[in-house]
Amino acid sequence: MKMTQGQFSFLPDLSDDDIRVQAQYAIDKGWAVSVEHTDDPHPRNTYWEMWGHPMFDNPDAAAVVFEVNECRKLYGGQYIRVIAFDASPGWESIRMAMIVNRPAVEPGFRLVRQEGEGRSVRYTIESYAMREPEGARYP
Amino acid sequence: MTDDQPAPPADLPTHVDLAQDFADSGVAEVLADLDRELVGLAPVKARIRETAALLLVDRARRRLGLATETPTLHMSFTGNPGTGKTTVALKMAALLHRLGYVRKGHLVTVTRDDLVGQYIGHTAPKTKEVLKKAMGGVLFIDEAYYLYRAENERDYGQEAIEILLQVMENNRDDLVVILAGYADRMDRFFASNPGFRSRIAHHIEFPDYSDGELLHISEGMLSRQNYTLDDAARAAMAQYIAARRGQPHFANARSIRNALDRARLRQANRLFGEAKGPLDAAALSTLTEPDIRASRVFAGGLDVDRASRQAAAE
Structure with a gap:
């Protein structure tokens, strides 16, 4: 099951050139672009591992593509995303986020039912990959 | 084809x-x-x-x-x-x-x-x-x-x-x-x-600049800052360039820029010491011969360099 999060995730995977153009858009807007990776695909997992520092002073997006490829060398089997942070007052938040790398096999999510008090049932989802410990989730 | x-x-x-x-x-x-x-x-x-x-x-x-x-x-x-x-x-x-x-x-x-x-x-x-x-x-x-x-x-x-x-x-x-x-x-x-x-x-x-080119460069640098050399100062500058080239740490246009900065310093000092009445724009922006001549280059370079050359000669 293809995980969909952030921008462009219903489209086919982004090529390096697509990434460059999108990142350049963010840089031209003055946003700090950074690369992050994780092996926990839960939609509520907002804090991914940082790959290096956010790039505040690179005028050209080739540097972003370079870092994405460096990250792929080490974490090619995980999710990698590029995010753009807008530091301007009133925003101070992520303006763009796109998945640029995903594991070869994405097992998807299962539905978990929990019996509560009375006859209430709580529903949640859990990725099948999360049954394995960190680092062993995507072979 | x-x-x-x-x-x-x-x-x-x-x-x-x-x-x-x-x-x-x-x-x-x-x-x-x-x-x-x-x-x-x-x-x-x-x-x-x-x-x-x-x-x-x-x-x-x-x-x-x-x-x-x-x-x-x-x-x-x-x-x-x-x-x-x-x-x-x-x-x-x-x-x-x-x-x-x-x-x-x-x-x-x-x-x-x-x-x-x-x-x-x-x-x-x-x-x-x-x-x-x-x-x-x-x-x-x-x-x-x-x-x-x-x-x-x-x-x-x-x-x-x-x-x-x-x-x-x-x-x-x-x-x-x-x-x-x-x-x-x-x-x-x-x-x-x-x-x-x-x-x-x-x-x-x-290539290194020739003496004539360096003189041209020095005038260009000065005119960008609204300074000029009078005729005697220009002659002194030409001699300065020839003398400076023979001394250690010669860095072409950079040496010239430093020399001109020091000349401006001396000009300011001279105006400050000599001026009795009001000065016009021409006086404020003209470097004269004494401003250039006062350079240590005409005395054979910096003291440290002179000392080391004497030591080498002995």
């Missing part, structure tokens, strides 16, 4: 107008700037003109589908200090930007300190940081030979060189590297790092 060659695909143009290309690209402006702002340096200007022509033709060929590879654009600038290497590098960045070979056209100037770390594992991130900053523009490595220290095989400079070479090869579309430094030391640097020599297509040598 013979008949058995494949016909170009239909969507490519069949001919180009180089003169139109030249006019559209804005290269002419950069070259005119170069001519106007830099005195002398005829061989350098000729080389840059040739390079611009080559790149323009190459671009036209690519448009016709005759060439697909990005040409190697890395360069080395060799010459003595103060011969305009950094200034020309700035112009080169503008030129490459106009021709579309670099996307942003900014110049990042670094030396060994910016590339090489101080402990194990520090160099690679530092070098990569600098390279990333330079992507889309031109990376200017001043005194590049300091990167390689032959006497210390565990020097971290070697690591920086390896990363640099790798990026110069793999990210040729993303950045252009210009290495600069003194001619003889650069030659030795290239001899011990053959990887660099083969990755650099354009070697440009910067």
Whole structure:
């Protein structure tokens, strides 16, 4: 099951050139672009591992593509995303986020039912990959 | 073109107008700037003109589908200090930007300190940081030979060189590297790092300025700051240049700039001490002979240099 999060995730995977153009858009807007990776695909997992520092002073997006490829060398089997942070007052938040790398096999999510008090049932989802410990989730 | 060659695909143009290309690209402006702002340096200007022509033709060929590879654009600038290497590098960045070979056209100037770390594992991130900053523009490595220290095989400079070479090869579309430094030391640097020599297509040598050119430069520097030399001061300046050249640490235009800064200092001091009444603009902006003559160069150079030369003579 293809995980969909952030921008462009219903489209086919982004090529390096697509990434460059999108990142350049963010840089031209003055946003700090950074690369992050994780092996926990839960939609509520907002804090991914940082790959290096956010790039505040690179005028050209080739540097972003370079870092994405460096990250792929080490974490090619995980999710990698590029995010753009807008530091301007009133925003101070992520303006763009796109998945640029995903594991070869994405097992998807299962539905978990929990019996509560009375006859209430709580529903949640859990990725099948999360049954394995960190680092062993995507072979 | 013979008949058995494949016909170009239909969507490519069949001919180009180089003169139109030249006019559209804005290269002419950069070259005119170069001519106007830099005195002398005829061989350098000729080389840059040739390079611009080559790149323009190459671009036209690519448009016709005759060439697909990005040409190697890395360069080395060799010459003595103060011969305009950094200034020309700035112009080169503008030129490459106009021709579309670099996307942003900014110049990042670094030396060994910016590339090489101080402990194990520090160099690679530092070098990569600098390279990333330079992507889309031109990376200017001043005194590049300091990167390689032959006497210390565990020097971290070697690591920086390896990363640099790798990026110069793999990210040729993303950045252009210009290495600069003194001619003889650069030659030795290239001899011990053959990887660099083969990755650099354009070697440009910067000649020293002649005395006449330096005088011209000094007047240009002054007129940009609204100063002038009177006739006696101009004669003194010409003698100053000839005398300064023979002394240690002569750095061409940079020495001249420093000399003029000191002359302005002395002029200000003189005006302050002598002036009785109100001064007009001409008095405030004219350097006179005593301002130049007071230089220690006419007395044989700095005291430390004189002392060391005497010691050497004895």
